C-alpha cells in the first residue's frame with residue numbers, strides 16, 4: 001500500500017505534465033492514501049518572501065492562498081527545517097504552539113512536511129484533518145519520500161525553465177550574429193561596388209568640369225553642368241563612406257591603450273565642442289586600458305559616434321565619455337544629451353543608408369558596428385527619448401598591457 | 406623648363422582627363438596604360454614625377470612603385486586610388502604622396518605643385 005502511492009508519484013515524475021498538474025495529482029494520491037481531507041502544496045517564491053499555493057486537493061475549507069515566509073505552519077517548518085505536526089482540542093482556534101495560522105481553523109490535526117533538497121528549501125506540503133489523525137511510522141516515511149519526489153518535480157521545473165531561458169537567449173544571440181554577418185557581406189559587396197563606380201564617376205565629374213571651362217562664363221549651359229558636378233560630388237561622398245566597410249584582412253590588431261585612443265579622438269573635436277557649446281566630462285579608468293586594436297580604425301569607429309553626438313547637440317549640451325573595466329571587458333560609453341532617438345527609428349539605426357539627417361549618408365553607425373565587430377567587440381545603445389543616447393562599446397580586455405605599461 | 410609628368414592608369418578616360426587638366430596647369434604629360442608600359446616609358450623619357458594608379462590588371466601600382474624606387478630613388482611618385490584604406494597598408498609607405506581619386510582635382514594638382522616645387 002505504501003509502495004502503491006510511491007509508484008504512482010514516480011510515474012507522475014516521468015509524465016509530461018506541467019508542475020501544477022503534477023502537484024495536484026500528487027495531492028490527490030496523498031489524500032487517497034492518508035487520513036486527511038485537505039492537501040496543499042505551498043512553494044516559496046523566488047525572492048523568498050512568501051509561500052504561494054501552487055496546487056491542492058480535497059475540501060477547500062480554510063484554504064489559505066499565501067503565507068509570509070515566517071508565518072503559520074509553513075513558516076514554522078521553514079524555521080525548524082523539519083516536519084511540524086499539530087493537534088488541537090479546540091477546532092475553532094487558529095493558534096498552535098504560539099503560531100497563528102488561519103488555515104488551522106475548523107481542523108483538529110495538521111501535518112506539514114518540508115519540500116527541499118540538500119541545498120534549497122522549496123516549500124511545504126500541508127495536510128489537514130477535522131478529525132484526530134495520526135500516522136504510523138511507515139506512513140510517515142512514505143510521506144517523507146513523496147515530499148522528496150515533489151521537491152524533485154519543483155527542481156526539474158526550475159531547471160527546465162532556466163534551460164528554456166538560455167535557449168531563448170541563445171536564439172537571440174544567433175539572430176544578431178547572423179545579421180552582423182549579413183552586414184559584413186553586404187559591406188564587402190558595397191566596397192567592391194564603390195570601387196567600380198568611382199572611376200567612371202571621376203571621369204564624369206572631371207569632364208563635366210572641363211566642359212564648364214570650355215563653355216565659359218555666362219553660357220546658358222553652365223547651370224546644367226554645375227548640376228552634374230554637384231551630383232557627382234554627392235555620389236563621391238557616398239562612395240567614400242561605403243569604402244569605409246573595410247575588408248577583414250585590413251584589421252591588424254596590436255596591443256594598445258583604449259584611454260589613449262579616446263584622448264586622441266576627443267582632441268580632434270576640441271574646436272567643435274567649443275563652437276557648439278558642448279561640455280565634456282571625462283570619466284576615464286585609472287592607468288592604461290589594454291585592448292587589441294587597429295588604432296586607425298577604432299578611431300574611425302569612435303569618431304562616428306562622437307560626430308553623431310555633436311550633431312544631436314547642435315545648440316549645446318553635455319557629452320560624457322567614460323571608460324571602465326568590467327569583468328574581462330574594456331568598456332567605453334559615450335553619453336549625449338541630444339534628445340535621443342525616436343523610438344520607432346531605434347531598430348534601423350545600424351542599417352546601411354538609414355539616416356534622419358538632410359545631409360547624412362547613414363553609414364556612420366554601420367561602419368562603426370563593423371569595425372567594432374572585427375575587434376570582437378559589441379556595441380549597445382541605451383536610448384532615453386527626450387533626454388539623450390548612450391552608446392556602449394565593449395571590447396576584450398588585454399591584461400598584458402597593464403604590466404607592460 | 407617644363408616639368409614632365411607620367412600618368413599611369415588603365416582607364417582611357419581618366420588618362421585623357423589627367424592629360425588635359427595637367428597640361429592646363431603648364432606641365433607636360435606622358436601616358437602609360439599599364440605598369441609594364443610605364444617602366445618602358447621611364448627608361449626612355451626624362452620624367453619628373455609619376456602619377457600612379459594602384460589598381461591595374463597585370464603589374465599593379467604597388468609593384469611599379471617598388472621597381473621605380475629601386476632604380477630611380479629620387480623620382481617622386483604619387484599614388485592614386487579609390488580605396489581610402491590603402492593608406493595604412495604596407496607597400497605604399499614608400500610613395501611621396503597618396504591621393505584618393507576624386508573628380509575634384511584640386512588636391513591632386515596642389516600635391517604635384519608641392520612636390521615639384523620642393524625639387525626645384
Ligand SMILES: Nc1ncnc2c1ncn2[C@@H]1O[C@H](COP(=O)(O)OP(=O)(O)OP(=O)(O)O)[C@@H](O)[C@H]1O
Nearest residue numbers: 308309312340349355356357360361362363364365
Ligand atoms: N547620438 C545620437 N542622437 C540621436 N540620434 C542618433 C544618434 N546617433 C545616431 N542617431 C540616429 O541614427 C541615424 C543613423 O546614424 P548614422 O551615423 O549611421 O548616420 P548619419 O549620422 O545619419 O549619417 P552619416 O554618419 O553617414 O553622416 C541618424 O540619422 C540619427 O537619426
Ligand SMILES: [Mg+2]
Nearest residue numbers: 304308364365
Ligand atoms: Mg553619423
